[in-house]
Amino acid sequence: MSLEVTSDVRVVVRAPRRMSDEQIMSFVNSKAEWLKQSVQKAQKHKEILDSSEKISDSEINRLKEQAQVVIPEKVRIYAEILQVSYGRITVRNQKTRWGSCSAKGNLNFNCLLMRAPEQIQDYVVVHELCHRKEMNHSMNFWREVEKVMPDYRERRKWLKENGSRLICCS
Numbered sequence: 001m002s003l004e005v006t007s008d009v010r011v012v013v014r015a016p017r018r019m020s021d022e023q024i025m026s027f028v029n030s031k032a033e034w035l036k037q038s039v040q041k042a043q044k045h046k047e048i049l050d051s052s053e054k055i056s057d058s059e060i061n062r063l064k065e066q067a068q069v070v071i072p073e074k075v076r077i078y079a080e081i082l083q084v085s086y087g088r089i090t091v092r093n094q095k096t097r098w099g100s101c102s103a104k105g106n107l108n109f110n111c112l113l114m115r116a117p118e119q120i121q122d123y124v125v126v127h128e129l130c131h132r133k134e135m136n137h138s139m140n141f142w143r144e145v146e147k148v149m150p151d152y153r154e155r156r157k158w159l160k161e162n163g164s165r166l167i168c169c170s
Contacts, residue, residue, distance in 0.1 A: 072089050091108075094110040098110050
């Protein structure tokens, strides 16, 4: 069974046909706290979306051009510090992710990062480069991030709390 809270703040429950209503309700009730938090988060995100002005295509293009200059330089600097290699760097306008790292070492970054403070941009670059050492979010991964960025928790928290305002309107 699974639960999902959609971006339009609907709760979706998926269960096998053989499950009884009682079993399904028991499962949903056992996830009440998670459900409450997820609905609140989705409502907050929806309010931000509804109240925000859409970013123009020309602004997105400007952010992409800026990111294509800024991000590769940050990657170069931090890759040297971390002593890791990397493949291709791609900059896109993404709806949900700030960055990603493929198994081949290719790095993808969201052009909307250019709307974030520089220390947040640095955090996302370091985060993705640390995946060159640990392709997961284990304790070892976070130790690698912390070696380069001892205050990563604050930066991560800022991104969680403020990122939806930056990514919402593209």
